[in-house]
Amino acid sequence: MADPSEREFPEQNEEIMQATYRALREHGYADLTIKRIAAEYGKSTAAVHYYYDTKEELLAAFLDHLLERFVDSIHAVETTDPEKRLELLLDMLLVKPQENPDLSVALLEMRSQAPYKDAFRDRFKQNDEYIRYMLKAVINHGIDEGVFDDVDADHVTRALMTIVDGGRTRAVVLDDLSALETARETAREYAEATLR
Structure with missing residues (x-):
């Protein structure tokens, strides 16, 4: 097939x-x-x-589908303002998952299979790389525009992703959606302290 x-x-x-x-x-x-x-x-x-x-083949396609929908939602963002764009990206990563906690649980279950299923690992890696690319592009754009300080965009991006991943995991494992709100506020504080 x-x-x-x-x-x-x-x-x-x-x-x-x-x-x-x-x-x-x-x-x-x-x-x-x-x-x-x-x-x-x-x-x-x-x-x-x-x-x-x-x-497994169907779920790999489902992960592709989710990434495609995320990419479409990023492309639908009309603002080019780096600060607003960064805020919207972080909202998509940490506020939007609050709407579908059951899906977040299922995705964490699938992530736990990634070490054993190449198709899942490849999709999650691709998803992570795309999100990091988008965050880094926004940060670099902000640096170029003089909106953000001249920082190591790669380091800031990785730190933000660590906050995102931690918040999502805690929300699912501890059944505590407030972990997403805490992570969102932490990401805002970190960005504010690091980029300005």
């Missing part, structure tokens, strides 16, 4: 991705099955298997 990213089935793929999203939120990664995804899809397991041979 061809790599899912090379095939064209946008409408069906979107429906399967939405079904996967709902099934992950309801059942989590550990209890997720193709049968449960098919039930959410409203079709047979054979209909899902027509596009994806395995659950």
